[in-house]
Amino acid sequence: MTEATEHLAGNRIWTFRTPRARLALWAGWLGLVALFVFCWQVMTRGTIWAFVWDAPTQARDIFGRMFPPALAYVPELMVPLWDTLNMATLGTMLGVAMAVPVAFLAARNTSPAPRLLRPVAMFVVVASRSINALIWALLLVAILGPGLLAGIIAIALRSIGFIGKLLYEAIEETDARQVEAVTATGASRAQVVGYAIVPQVLPTFWGITVFRWDINIRESAILGLVGAGGLGLKLQASLNTLAWPQVTMILIVILGTVVVSEGISAKVRRALI
Missing domain, CATH: 1.20.5 (Single alpha-helices involved in coiled-coils or other helix-helix interfaces)
Structure with missing residues (x-):
């Protein structure tokens, strides 16, 4: 101005x-x-505006059919809920295993070949973050067939970009004085990483991992819509049969699971960071 x-x-x-x-x-x-x-x-x-003007009436009709929730349907949701939690947990673990080396290759201060390997690692991070888990699941269901395996791998591939980006930024922000002190003792490159960099980023690493696990629980709940199993599969079946009270119960279970996982992840992050 x-x-x-x-x-x-x-x-x-x-x-x-x-x-x-x-x-x-x-x-x-x-x-x-x-x-x-x-x-x-x-x-x-x-847009067909006649449908838009009629939307409030249709919404009232559907919400009227969704209540009361089908409480008797809860026992049938326990196994899909367990599958969803396993999908998120195993997918997160697999994603972490792949994201950690990518992060160290992407960080300027730890990449052994910044001009060659760093662009490749950055491409992996960007590619993972660019494709939603639902799209990964669609591709993997077409390749591997329906089931939890496709969902686990989809969650892992989506997690690489998230974990890798935050972790390599944390690695680049480490205190250079500690690195110089360990280097001055004559330590090898691997020892410098193990004794000067890893201890600094370890709390951040655990915080990122728990946070991503929390996000993956939410994403795992809907991967069943494309055949990857879990609660999403039950949700798709209930929607196809217009069983609206069951849909309400599934949404309540998903909401409760997300709230509990959010509380757990928040407590773990406070304890670690």
Whole structure:
């Protein structure tokens, strides 16, 4: 922002912006409004507005059918719930096993070949973060067939980017003085990493792992929609048969699981960090 002066009857009058700045500001707002209108037209080009106006009525009808929840359906959800937890846990463990070496290769201060290996590691991180777990599951179900294995691998592939990015940033932010002190003792490169870098990033590593496990529980709950097993498979079956009370019960179980996992991960992170 700039201040402009105008001369009027020999007096200097201060204005907040120059006329040119005000014109540019109004042109910017006009361009933003025009862009919004254009995007709105593109997004609503195929919209059937009769369905939109009828949406509140349909929503009331569906929510009316969803209550009361089917409490008798809870015993059938215990095995899928266990599968969902196993999918998230095993997927997180596999993702961590693959993400740790990627993170050390991506960090500038630990990569053995920054010009060669670091771009490859960064590509792995970006590729993993760019593809949603649901899309990974779709691809893996087509390759491996339906089941928990596809879900576990999908969770792992999605976790590599998240864990790898946060971990390599933590590695790059380590205190260089500790590295120099260990190096001065004549330690090898592996010893420098083990005694100067790993102890500094270990609390962050555990915090990232627990946080990702919490996220993976939420993602595992819906991977069954594409055939990866767990609660999502039951949800898909209930939706296909229009068993709305069962849908409500499944959503309640998913919500309860997420709340409990959030509490556990928060306590573990506070204890570790």
